[in-house]
Amino acid sequence: xxxxxxxxxxxxxxxxxxxxxxxxxxxxxxxxxxxxxxxxxxxxxxxxxxxxxxxxxxxxxxxxxxxxxxxxxxxxxxxxxxxxxxxxxxxxxxxxxxxxxxxxxxxxxxxxxxxxxxxxxxxxxxxxxxxxxxxxxxxxxxxxxxxxxxxxxxxxxxxxxxxxxxxxxxxxxxxxxxxxxxxxxxxxxxxxxxxxxxxxxxxxxxxxxxxxxxxxxxxxxxxxxxxxxxxxxxxxxxxxxxxxxxxxxxxxxxxxxxxxxxxxxxxxxxxxxxxxxxxxxxxxxxxxxxxxxxxxxxxxxxxxxxxxxxxxxxxxxxxxxxxxxxxxxxxxxxxxxxxxxxxxxxxxxxxxxxxxxxxxxxxxxxxxxxxxxxxxxxxxxxxxxxxxxxxxxxxxxxxxxxxxxxxxxxxxxxxxxxxxxxxxxxxxxxxxxxxxxxxxxxxxxxxxxxxxxxxxxxxxxxxxxxxxxxxxxxxxxxxxxxxxxxxxxxxxxxxxxxxxxxxxxxxxxxxxxxxxxxxxxxxxxxxxxxxxxxxxxxxxxxxxxxxxxxxxxxxxxxxxxxxxxxxxxxxxxxxxxxxxxxxxxxxxxxxxxxxxxxxxxxxxxxxxxxxxxxxxxxxxxxxxxxxxxxxxxxxxxxxxxxxxxxxxxxxxxxxxxxxxxxxxxxxxxxxxxxxxxxxxxxxxxxxxxxxxxxxxxxxxxxxxxxxxxxxxxxxxxxxxxxxxxxxxxxxxxxxxxxxxxxxxxxxxxxxxxxxxxxxxxxxxxxxxxxxxxxxxxxxxxxxxxxxxxxxxxxx
Numbered sequence: 001x002x003x004x005x006x007x008x009x010x011x012x013x014x015x016x017x018x019x020x021x022x023x024x025x026x027x028x029x030x031x032x033x034x035x036x037x038x039x040x041x042x043x044x045x046x047x048x049x050x051x052x053x054x055x056x057x058x059x060x061x062x063x064x065x066x067x068x069x070x071x072x073x074x075x076x077x078x079x080x081x082x083x084x085x086x087x088x089x090x091x092x093x094x095x096x097x098x099x100x101x102x103x104x105x106x107x108x109x110x111x112x113x114x115x116x117x118x119x120x121x122x123x124x125x126x127x128x129x130x131x132x133x134x135x136x137x138x139x140x141x142x143x144x145x146x147x148x149x150x151x152x153x154x155x156x157x158x159x160x161x162x163x164x165x166x167x168x169x170x171x172x173x174x175x176x177x178x179x180x181x182x183x184x185x186x187x188x189x190x191x192x193x194x195x196x197x198x199x200x201x202x203x204x205x206x207x208x209x210x211x212x213x214x215x216x217x218x219x220x221x222x223x224x225x226x227x228x229x230x231x232x233x234x235x236x237x238x239x240x241x242x243x244x245x246x247x248x249x250x251x252x253x254x255x256x257x258x259x260x261x262x263x264x265x266x267x268x269x270x271x272x273x274x275x276x277x278x279x280x281x282x283x284x285x286x287x288x289x290x291x292x293x294x295x296x297x298x299x300x301x302x303x304x305x306x307x308x309x310x311x312x313x314x315x316x317x318x319x320x321x322x323x324x325x326x327x328x329x330x331x332x333x334x335x336x337x338x339x340x341x342x343x344x345x346x347x348x349x350x351x352x353x354x355x356x357x358x359x360x361x362x363x364x365x366x367x368x369x370x371x372x373x374x375x376x377x378x379x380x381x382x383x384x385x386x387x388x389x390x391x392x393x394x395x396x397x398x399x400x401x402x403x404x405x406x407x408x409x410x411x412x413x414x415x416x417x418x419x420x421x422x423x424x425x426x427x428x429x430x431x432x433x434x435x436x437x438x439x440x441x442x443x444x445x446x447x448x449x450x451x452x453x454x455x456x457x458x459x460x461x462x463x464x465x466x467x468x469x470x471x472x473x474x475x476x477x478x479x480x481x482x483x484x485x486x487x488x489x490x491x492x493x494x495x496x497x498x499x500x501x502x503x504x505x506x507x508x509x510x511x512x513x514x515x516x517x518x519x520x521x522x523x524x525x526x527x528x529x530x531x532x533x534x535x536x537x538x539x540x541x542x543x544x545x546x547x548x549x550x551x552x553x554x555x556x557x558x559x560x561x562x563x564x565x566x567x568x569x570x571x572x573x574x575x576x577x578x579x580x581x582x583x584x585x586x587x588x589x590x591x592x593x594x595x596x597x598x599x600x601x602x603x604x605x606x607x608x609x610x611x612x613x614x615x616x617x618x619x620x621x622x623x624x625x626x627x628x629x630x631x632x633x634x635x636x637x638x639x640x641x642x643x644x645x646x647x648x649x650x651x652x653x654x655x656x657x658x659x660x661x662x663x664x665x666x667x668x669x670x671x672x673x674x675x676x677x678x679x680x681x682x683x684x685x686x687x688x689x690x691x692x693x694x695x696x697x698x699x700x701x702x703x704x705x706x707x708x709x710x711x712x713x714x715x716x717x718x719x720x721x722x723x724x725x726x727x728x729x730x731x732x733x734x735x736x737x738x739x740x741x742x743x744x745x746x747x748x749x750x751x752x753x754x755x756x757x758x759x760x761x762x763x764x765x766x767x768x769x770x771x772x773x774x775x776x777x778x779x780x781x782x783x784x785x786x787x788x789x790x791x792x793x794x795x
Contacts, residue, residue, distance in 0.1 A: 140350020
């Protein structure tokens with residue numbers, strides 16, 4: 001599925017389409033199933049719409065002529081076609097540049113071919129979701145823009161900010177984007193016809209004028225009311241020999257005092273490098289490359305004269321509503337200077353995501369139409385009623401991916417060895433072409449110990465991790481497990497959940513939808529390296545990691561915390577929100593490893609939730625009061641630090657409890673094995689945890705290096721040996737002491753019975769405090785604690 005473009009780049013259309021294919025491949029992370037791109041160029045009549053329709057029809061018909069169909073529920077191969085692949089009836093064409101109004105034409109061809117998708121074949125038609133009316137592509141990119149500005153301490157929806165851009169108000173992405181905040185101060189823009197300059201705009205009045213132009217069919221900057229342009233500004237044709245540069249324009253574009261006029265090409269380059277808050281790209285073309293690249297390497301001759309280098313940009317944020325505005329190397333170069341940018345395929349993914357939702361919704365509803373449960377007009381009315389909720393579901397993906405990238409940047413330096421191993425692993429498997437995606441070599445990564453990967457590089461890694469996981473998981477049987485029904489149902493808008501939930505289980509793309517949704521959520525929440533690290537450290541299957549993720553999320557109620565933190569956007573610092581997210585990841589990482597290590601594969605998700613949730617729910621609400629001594633002090637200090645940074649106290653307490661709650665799994669497990677009440681087990685467990693300074697030891701383990709897989713495995717082994725020893729000691733105390741005494745006295749009774757062994761363990765801990773906290777010292781100490789478990793059990 002993907003867009004078919006009517007290109008106007010006669011000489012470079014192959015390069016253009018190949019670039020779009022590359023961008024589309026990484027957008028596949030959020031759509032079902034994978035996507036592609038196509039294009040055509042008119043050589044004889046370049047601007048003739050009738051000729052374009054003829055070519056479009058030929059193109060679409062040819063695709064359908066070699067595509068499998070479904071007739072009466074059975075796959076029917078195309079006639080006179082030799083197939084070298086398996087059955088594959090899925091083919092969808094999406095709107096693209098030049099062909100946005102052709103969707104109904106494509107659907108007519110589909111129905112003439114009796115293609116099983118009917119009018120689900122081409123999204124965005126008269127009975128579909130019009131991207132320009134919804135503004136969905138621009139709104140998705142705006143989620144990235146808002147995220148970047150939040151990181152800079154600026155709220156785009158309540159505070160003015162300066163903008164330059166490529167495009168005009170008649171365009172979908174540029175026009176919709178420039179209406180997404182009433183606080184935009186658009187100081188300069190250009191398209192293929194004009195250059196617009198407004199050095200000191202009034203944000204409210206200019207918003208209204210942009211809205212007027214957006215609503216005017218085929219408007220251009222020439223239609224802008226000159227009375228509303230601030231002093232020194234104007235609208236100039238790109239064909240002009242020169243453009244006068246006023247003092248006001250010089251100031252806002254950061255030009256030297258002696259500059260009084262520029263050619264249109266020079267002016268457009270100056271606009272691209274203006275010292276503003278936001279550069280919004282809604283145009284067609286590649287405007288920014290890396291200084292190490294030549295224009296010939298970019299492959300967009302029409303913009304060679306105005307192209308600039310990434311390091312030359314002076315804007316604070318880039319929003320890529322359009323595709324291919326930057327080369328990937330250009331993005332990386334800009335990001336390395338401190339600029340805030342993701343990639344085009346992250347920013348503008350909402351368009352393909354919306355098309356994908358439309359197709360999958362129509363596939364569902366068309367079965368109801370075929371069975372007489374719904375007629376076509378009712379279906380079309382229902383589609384229209386769900387427009388706003390479909391947009392919300394799509395924009396959620398943009399929000400989540402932007403948050404995931406910011407969380408990744410917070411750990412860019414500390415997890416660099418892991419990211420290096422991930423890139424190498426993807427490359428070895430053949431899933432990733434490192435050079436093609438402009439990812440750094442091992443030698444380049446070796447000098448990035450203080451910085452790690454940039455956001456554009458993380459964006460590529462994020463997409464490939466998801467794509468590879470989806471390919472691996474979709475055939476594993478996970479999506480066929482009954483508990484995944486909720487994932488499938490929640491993919492669709494509310495009216496469909498209420499009326500057609502039973503049909504969803506028979507959706508032809510059910511497995512693909514479940515897999516895509518689950519993989520996206522787990523990676524967005526757990527982190528880009530989440531699944532990779534668990535698999536690397538435990539040899540578990542990726543499918544079991546995802547099952548364990550769901551168990552942990554439900555047992556510990558993580559969604560409640562995540563929702564509460566998101567509600568604080570623009571109320572507390574993004575750094576504080578990120579800190580809370582990363583704190584919950586510590587629990588997620590450890591609890592998932594515990595599950596995949598201690599349970600048979602495949603993990604029974606509903607059974608494990610039922611087994612663990614009640615016990616955890618009993619202990620978690622007042623967890624901070626169950627700890628003792630220095631550990632209780634550490635928890636209290638962490639709560640206060642979050643409160644001092646601005647987090648509401650109840651949320652600070654909830655987040656801290658979760659961060660320290662991993663031991664509850666061992667407590668619940670021990671209680672069930674021993675037939676004891678979880679409160680009784682917890683009371684002894686936390687006394688012992690304080691006695692053996694478990695929290696301090698865990699902190700020491702976390703400081704150990706993880707440069708390679710073996711160091712990582714050693715860290716994990718130490719951590720889980722420590723937890724296992726603590727659980728075993730708890731069981732010994734419970735089984736060998738009086739039940740009718742307080743927990744501290746029970747532990748003291750046990751200590752008296754094992755005084756010699758405990759003395760040796762405490763002496764080792766004292767020696768450890770005075771030694772270096774390296775792997776060997778920690779290993780010796782853990783051996784003493786494990787010996788204590790054995791000798792205690794033998795007494």
